[in-house]
Structures are given as structure tokens and as C-alpha cells.
Amino acid sequence: MLRAAPFLAAALLALPAAGTPPAKQAAGHAKKAPCDLVVVAGAALPMDAAFTVRGATAVAIRGGEIVALGDPATIDAAYLPKQRIARPGGVLLPGFVNTHTHAAMNLLRGLSNDQPLMDWLQKFIFPAEAKNVSPEFVRAGTDLACLEMIRGGTTTFADMYYYESDVASSVEKAGLRGVLGETWIDFPVPGHANLAETKVVTRAFLEKWKGHPRITAAIAPHAPYTCSRETLQAARALADEYGAPLLTHVSETRDEQKQIFEKYGKSSTAWLDEIGFLGPRLLVAHGVWLTPDDLKLLVERHVSLSHNPESNMKLGSGIAPVVAAREAGVVVALGTDGVAGSNNDLDMFDAMDFAGKLAKVSALDPTPLPAPELLRMATIDGAKALGLDRLVGSLEPGKRADLIVVELENTHVQPVFDLPSTIVYASRGGDVSLSVVDGKILWDGKSVLTLDEAKVLAAAKEWRGKILKSLEKSGEKK
Numbered sequence: 001m002l003r004a005a006p007f008l009a010a011a012l013l014a015l016p017a018a019g020t021p022p023a024k025q026a027a028g029h030a031k032k033a034p035c036d037l038v039v040v041a042g043a044a045l046p047m048d049a050a051f052t053v054r055g056a057t058a059v060a061i062r063g064g065e066i067v068a069l070g071d072p073a074t075i076d077a078a079y080l081p082k083q084r085i086a087r088p089g090g091v092l093l094p095g096f097v098n099t100h101t102h103a104a105m106n107l108l109r110g111l112s113n114d115q116p117l118m119d120w121l122q123k124f125i126f127p128a129e130a131k132n133v134s135p136e137f138v139r140a141g142t143d144l145a146c147l148e149m150i151r152g153g154t155t156t157f158a159d160m161y162y163y164e165s166d167v168a169s170s171v172e173k174a175g176l177r178g179v180l181g182e183t184w185i186d187f188p189v190p191g192h193a194n195l196a197e198t199k200v201v202t203r204a205f206l207e208k209w210k211g212h213p214r215i216t217a218a219i220a221p222h223a224p225y226t227c228s229r230e231t232l233q234a235a236r237a238l239a240d241e242y243g244a245p246l247l248t249h250v251s252e253t254r255d256e257q258k259q260i261f262e263k264y265g266k267s268s269t270a271w272l273d274e275i276g277f278l279g280p281r282l283l284v285a286h287g288v289w290l291t292p293d294d295l296k297l298l299v300e301r302h303v304s305l306s307h308n309p310e311s312n313m314k315l316g317s318g319i320a321p322v323v324a325a326r327e328a329g330v331v332v333a334l335g336t337d338g339v340a341g342s343n344n345d346l347d348m349f350d351a352m353d354f355a356g357k358l359a360k361v362s363a364l365d366p367t368p369l370p371a372p373e374l375l376r377m378a379t380i381d382g383a384k385a386l387g388l389d390r391l392v393g394s395l396e397p398g399k400r401a402d403l404i405v406v407e408l409e410n411t412h413v414q415p416v417f418d419l420p421s422t423i424v425y426a427s428r429g430g431d432v433s434l435s436v437v438d439g440k441i442l443w444d445g446k447s448v449l450t451l452d453e454a455k456v457l458a459a460a461k462e463w464r465g466k467i468l469k470s471l472e473k474s475g476e477k478k
């Protein structure tokens with residue numbers, strides 16, 4: 001059902017208060033279908049294909065699946081939930097999909113800033129990682145990232161790091177959904193020293209998490225400038241053997257473009273195609289320097305693109321041709337990148353806001369990427385890019401219940417005239433008052449129910465001391 005500006009009608013906000021016991025609902029329970037959870041909100045953007053903007057909406061959830069979505073009265077008449085949560089001043093949305101980050105790097109948040117990518121990586125990040133990254137580091141960093149994502153409305157994310165099986169353990173405990181890629185790179189890294197070891201570690205990782213309902217094990221060769229033909233082809237072969245997703249960085253900087261052109265006589269994308277690396281289940285991050293020919297190749301090979309506007313701006317990498325990519329038919333999703341200096345947070349509201357404004361200022365035209373398109377990129381297109389759109393990315397019966405509520409009763413939000421624009425340009429991560437993944441409540445607006453926040457923060461502070469000490473010893477950090 002389509003309603004214009006539904007949230008303006010006071011009547012729609014007159015819903016029962018949070019926590020109204022199901023027992024007080026109308027008689028006739030016998031006819032009602034049991035379910036686990038009903039979430040009611042003052043408005044909804046289900047992100048269906050028609051981009052429906054709904055008034056007061058309820059979602060019924062059973063076994064982690066959305067079984068019905070409709071008017072609260074209709075849902076209340078049909079379902080008897082074990083728990084009913086009402087957010088009359090909020091809008092219900094599918095959870096955000098962050099298609100590119102390095103969660104464990106949350107422990108390195110802001111370690112080095114205002115540097116070009118290659119200096120930042122080689123002088124600060126790679127040395128800091130070599131000295132500190134361990135399974136314990138990865139778990140503590142991922143816990144911190146999961147806390148931030150859960151509170152900020154991200155329900156699915158794609159990750160590239162080391163000890164990815166430990167990342168997966170942390171994500172499993174936190175309750176989020178993840179496509180988690182073990183990083184392959186042509187120098188010794190924590191956990192594996194060469195290609196042979198990398199393959200063994202990754203195969204064990206793929207085997208361990210096979211069939212998990214929320215965790216998809218993936219393979220993440222770092223980039224064409226850090227991985228040889230042999231490494232990339234081996235990654236593609238293993239991904240094909242397991243039907244696993246592939247994640248990588250492509251055409252991030254002009255330096256990379258120059259380096260690859262000098263080495264191979266063509267663009268990163270053309271070279272990756274030549275060696276048979278491009279293909280289904282591949283998501284490339286950044287794509288700042290993609291050419292029109294590269295975009296054609298991505299479409300032909302069914303490759304998706306993760307746009308990371310804040311990282312590209314902060315590292316001075318450039319402006320990705322996002323509008324052209326979408327026009328060419330590439331699925332373009334949004335990501336934050338890691339927080340060690342290229343963002344420095346995991347806020348998907350910021351990602352939408354920056355993506356929109358960057359597209360507009362670069363075109364000297366305010367019309368590209370309007371708010372509904374930015375919302376699509378942050379939800380359903382993110383799910384498509386990760387091959388998860390049959391499960392998540394929109395609120396529709398039959399899909400898994402990954403949803404959030406964003407409060408509208410805030411001074412930086414009111415009054416609301418156009419709901420999509422409000423969410424994209426005015427709302428913030430701190431406005432999220434409910435996060436549900438696979439039907440399970442992870443954040444109820446007061447606390448994260450799956451993680452001990454105080455413990456996670458204390459561990460992060462403890463790691464800060466260790467990291468500083470490790471860098472002082474060899475003089476990397478001034």
C-alpha cells in the first residue's frame with residue numbers, strides 16, 4: 001500500500017507503547033498464527049522494487065523469517081507474537097549492507113591520517129599489522145566493529161582481513177551477517193607466509209563455515225598490485241571450487257593505474273579479465289579509475305562494484321564513475337572501508353550522504369543519485385553485490401528478518417517532508433533504535449544484547465597501548 005507523507009499524520013503515531021503485552025490484545029487467539037516477534041513502526045521503507053513508502057507498518061517474524069508485512073491492525077489480528085516491539089516515532093527499513101570494510105582494523109582507528117594510500121599502507125598500516133595482528137587482535141577489533149555496526153544499523157557486511165575464521169567467530173557471536181574474505185597477498189602476513197600456506201588456511205576456513213546461515217566464507221586477494229597472476233588465478237580457482245565470493249580492491253588510485261599499465265600494458269580490469277579472474281561472485285572495491293571499457297567488462301562478467309566515497313575523498317584517491325557504472329548496468333553498492341585512516345568510522349548514513357554529494361559536486365549537477373537511489377545502494381543493491389538478495393536487502397515476506405528502526409523524533413530530523421531524503425541527508429547512526437538480524441534482536445535502543453560493550457571498549461583501549469608500544473620500538477609512529 002502506498003501512502004504519501006504518512007509520518008505527518010499524528011494518528012499513525014498513536015500506536016501502543018513499547019512492550020505492550022500480547023496478552024492484552026483482542027480475544028480470538030485461537031485463530032491467530034503464532035510467531036516470534038512483531039515489530040511495529042510509524043512508517044516504513046521496505047525497499048521493494050516499487051520503492052513503496054508506507055505509513056504505520058508491522059512486520060511479523062517467525063523462525064528468523066519475515067512471514068507478513070502490513071498495517072499494524074491487520075498483523076495484530078492475524079499473529080500472536082511471543083514479543084511485540086513498537087517504535088511509533090520511527091521508520092522501519094531493511095538493515096544496511098556495508099560492502100567493503102576491514103573490521104579488525106577498528107583497533108587501528110585513526111592511526112595514521114592525511115596520507116596518500118601507498119605511503120599510508122607501506123609506512124604505517126603494513127608495519128603496524130605485521131607487529132600486532134594475531135587471532136586475539138582480530139577478535140577484539142571485530143568485536144568493536146560489530147558493536148559500531150549493530151548500533152548504527154548495519155546488519156550485513158563484507159570483510160577483507162587475516163585470521164578470517166576468527167573474524168567469523170566474532171561475527172557469529174555478535175549476531176551479524178557477513179561475507180568474510182581471507183586476504184591473499186604476495187608477502188608473508190599474519191597467519192600465512194606464502195601462497196601454499198594461504199591456500200591451506202583458506203581451504204580450512206571455507207570448510208569450517210560451509211552452510212552457516214549468516215556467515216559466508218570468501219576469498220579476498222588484496223589487489224592487482226599486491227597479487228601476482230598465479231595468486232589471482234589460484235584464488236579464482238578455489239572460489240569456483242567452493243562457489244565462494246571473491247573480494248578485492250581495483251583501480252583505487254592513479255598510482256595503481258600507472259603501475260599496472262607500465263607492468264601489463266593495460267588497465268587493472270582488462271588485465272584481470274585476461275587472466276580469467278573476472279567473473280560471477282566477484283565484488284571489486286573502489287573502482288575510482290575505471291574506464292568506460294572497464295565498466296563494459298564488469299557488466300559482461302557480472303562483477304559488482306563497492307563504492308567507498310569517504311575513503312576515496314580522505315585518501316585523495318579521486319571520484320569513482322558511479323553514475324556511469326550504474327548507467328552501464330553495473331550493480332553499485334556502498335562501503336565505508338576500514339577505519340584506520342581512510343574514513344574513520346563505519347557509519348552507512350555517512351556513506352549514503354557522501355556518495356550523493358560527491359556525485360552531485362563532481363557533475364556540477366544536483367540531480368544524480370537522488371535519495372531513493374542512495375538508499376537502494378545501501379540496502380538491496382548491497383545484497384545483490386554480495387549475492388544475498390534472495391535472503392536480505394528488502395523487507396518482504398519470505399526473506400530473512402534483517403531490519404532496523406530509525407527514530408524520526410529528533411531535533412536534527414524534524415520536521416519530515418520527504419522520508420528518503422530525511423534518512424539519507426539528516427539521520428545519523430545514533431538514531432537507530434532497533435537492529436534485528438535473522439529475527440534476533442541485537443540492539444534494542446538501550447544496549448547491544450549479544451556483546452558486553454564495556455568489555456569490548458576496555459579491550460580496545462588496552463590494544464591501543466600495545467600498538468603504540470610496538471611502533472615506538474621501531475620508530476614507525478612519530
Ligand SMILES: [Zn+2]
Nearest residue numbers: 249285337338
Ligand atoms: Zn579496503
